[in-house]
Amino acid sequence: MVVDQLIEWLGSLLSWGPGSPLIFLTAVLIAGIPIFLLMAINALVSVYAELKISAFMQDRVGPMGQGPGLHAGKWGVLQTLADALKLLSKEDIIPEFADRKLFIIAPFVIFIAPFIALAALPFNQNLLISDLNIGVFYILAVGSIGVIGIILAGWSSNNKWSLFGAMRSAAQIVSYEIPVGLSIVSVIMLTGTLSMQGIISYQEGTILGILPNWIIFNNPFSFIAFFIFFISGVAEVNRTPFDIPEAESELVAGFHTEYSGMRWSFFFLSEYANMLIVSGVAAVGFLGGWHSPISGFLESPGWGLFWFFFKIGALIFVMMWFRWTFPRLRVDQLMNICWKVLIPIALLNIFGVGIWTLLKG
Amino acid sequence: MSKYFYDIWSSISSSMIGMGITLKHMFLIRKGNVTLQYPEEKWPRPDRNIGFEHEDYNVIRSRLHVDMDDCIGCLKCARACPVDCIKIDIIKVPKGSDIGTTSNDTKKRLLVPRFDIDMTECMYCNLCVYPCPEECIFMTGGPNSPKHPIDYEFSEYNREGLIYKFATVTEEEVQKYTEPELPEQPSEGESAD
Numbered sequence: 001m002v003v004d005q006l007i008e009w010l011g012s013l014l015s016w017g018p019g020s021p022l023i024f025l026t027a028v029l030i031a032g033i034p035i036f037l038l039m040a041i042n043a044l045v046s047v048y049a050e051l052k053i054s055a056f057m058q059d060r061v062g063p064m065g066q067g068p069g070l071h072a073g074k075w076g077v078l079q080t081l082a083d084a085l086k087l088l089s090k091e092d093i094i095p096e097f098a099d100r101k102l103f104i105i106a107p108f109v110i111f112i113a114p115f116i117a118l119a120a121l122p123f124n125q126n127l128l129i130s131d132l133n134i135g136v137f138y139i140l141a142v143g144s145i146g147v148i149g150i151i152l153a154g155w156s157s158n159n160k161w162s163l164f165g166a167m168r169s170a171a172q173i174v175s176y177e178i179p180v181g182l183s184i185v186s187v188i189m190l191t192g193t194l195s196m197q198g199i200i201s202y203q204e205g206t207i208l209g210i211l212p213n214w215i216i217f218n219n220p221f222s223f224i225a226f227f228i229f230f231i232s233g234v235a236e237v238n239r240t241p242f243d244i245p246e247a248e249s250e251l252v253a254g255f256h257t258e259y260s261g262m263r264w265s266f267f268f269l270s271e272y273a274n275m276l277i278v279s280g281v282a283a284v285g286f287l288g289g290w291h292s293p294i295s296g297f298l299e300s301p302g303w304g305l306f307w308f309f310f311k312i313g314a315l316i317f318v319m320m321w322f323r324w325t326f327p328r329l330r331v332d333q334l335m336n337i338c339w340k341v342l343i344p345i346a347l348l349n350i351f352g353v354g355i356w357t358l359l360k361g
Numbered sequence: 362m363s364k365y366f367y368d369i370w371s372s373i374s375s376s377m378i379g380m381g382i383t384l385k386h387m388f389l390i391r392k393g394n395v396t397l398q399y400p401e402e403k404w405p406r407p408d409r410n411i412g413f414e415h416e417d418y419n420v421i422r423s424r425l426h427v428d429m430d431d432c433i434g435c436l437k438c439a440r441a442c443p444v445d446c447i448k449i450d451i452i453k454v455p456k457g458s459d460i461g462t463t464s465n466d467t468k469k470r471l472l473v474p475r476f477d478i479d480m481t482e483c484m485y486c487n488l489c490v491y492p493c494p495e496e497c498i499f500m501t502g503g504p505n506s507p508k509h510p511i512d513y514e515f516s517e518y519n520r521e522g523l524i525y526k527f528a529t530v531t532e533e534e535v536q537k538y539t540e541p542e543l544p545e546q547p548s549e550g551e552s553a554d
């Protein structure tokens with residue numbers, strides 16, 4: 001939406017009219033800046049939240065300080081800013097026997113995946129970069145680009161730990177794409193559209209006048225589908241308990257063992273952006289997107305933005321909660337969960353949703 | 362088949378128990394917190410029985426202290442210091458000007474605008490304490506000194522904090538006594554410190 005409006009506006013403003021490739025490029029660049037800012041701010045806030053949440057769950061207090069200066073701000077709120085400055089000023093090391101070109105490209109490939117996936121995420125009624133009619137499919141497809149970057153990083157590092165991490169990650173992400181896709185299929189069967197805004201507008205109103213008409217509450221099968229989607233989503237963004245690609249006690253740091261400084265921080269940035277996207281898709285697909293939990297209450301576009309980020313924040317909190325509660329899975333356990341539990345249940349879910357929609361009319 | 366569903370059920374329920382525990386810890390952080398914000402908070406010092414009366418016990422060399430009211434600027438402590446961690450500046454005041462007397466009724470003749478002790482260099486040998494004619498430099502922190510509570514941590518945020526500056530002479534006083542004509546009208550109010 002934003003890009004279309006920008007193209008129209010720029011076309012009316014500038015003399016050479018709409019349809020010019022230059023105007024398209026300008027509009028896309030202008031739309032890209034807030035996405036980049038969103039990713040950066042998301043990483044800053046999420047890392048601080050993660051530091052604090054992990055500390056509280058372990059009976060610690062996390063970063064603390066009495067004021068700006070040496071202490072990273074009151075309660076350490078400037079901690080992530082200081083970390084970012086530290087990462088920017090660190091030396092950028094490329095190993096001697098690394099594949100130089102691939103080594104340099106890999107972080108950007110990983111970074112691009114969440115960056116372009118965010119273009120289809122609707123933040124409120126009007127605010128989204130582009131309302132694709134295949135929005136969900138686009139996000140799922142584009143989100144898989146990241147795995148190429150992980151394999152590139154692992155292979156080009158010329159390091160056995162990195163390669164192990166990359167191979168594990170390939171196996172894991174390719175496996176967990178399937179339950180993600182299957183659980184989204186049950187959403188699409190209900191809504192009958194792939195467009196993100198279409199899925200959200202399906203979830204307007206209430207069920208029996210009490211519950212919001214979100215897909216998670218629509219029927220028992222979609223309720224299960226949400227949990228399948230969320231667990232597989234956590235696995236897709238390589239977060240603990242599914243972080244075997246970077247298992248620090250076994251593989252040093254997995255595929256980013258050899259990275260340092262700014263390149264490493266790109267991995268970090270994209271990990272948190274991936275969390276944002278998985279939470280965003282879960283919020284759109286199952287939790288009503290920008291709809292308020294009480295139908296008709298605080299539904300303006302501004303509140304829509306608030307509700308959407310509230311839902312995303314809650315889901316990101318649950319991911320952090322997972323991380324600081326569960327131990328890491330073994331490789332065989334990971335594959336067991338995916339192929340023997342999540343995929344059969346997701347297939348049954350599709351069947352169940354089909355019967356449900358057939359009976360309900 | 363029933364084992365399959367039982368496994369799923371038991372994994373979900375045990376996960377919920379674990380997540381409940383972490384959530385409980387998160388919300389009860391004020392009660393369960395084990396971190397001590399060290400320089401701001403300190404563990405209480407345990408009461409202890411040291412075997413004899415506290416009055417007889419004054420051997421702790423915790424840190425140096427100077428009573429600037431009594432210092433006459435004789436530099437004997439600075440000369441006695443084996444590591445030269447005491448740095449003293451003195452200004453000779455003009456004849457006739459009154460800058461007070463010490464508690465031993467010695468008339469002060471020298472103004473001491475700088476009396477720095479670098480505690481990063483001090484080795485607690487106590488050698489500066491003996492030569493002092495006015496007994497104004499001493500180790501504090503023993504149980505016998507009620508004025509100065511025991512302190513053994515010396516925690517500071519930067520190294521400059523460990524250079525203790527004892528001089529109490531203000532800039533105006535230094536100006537006054539370095540200019541020759543002013544000390545003609547000294548009053549009681551602006552005597553020592």
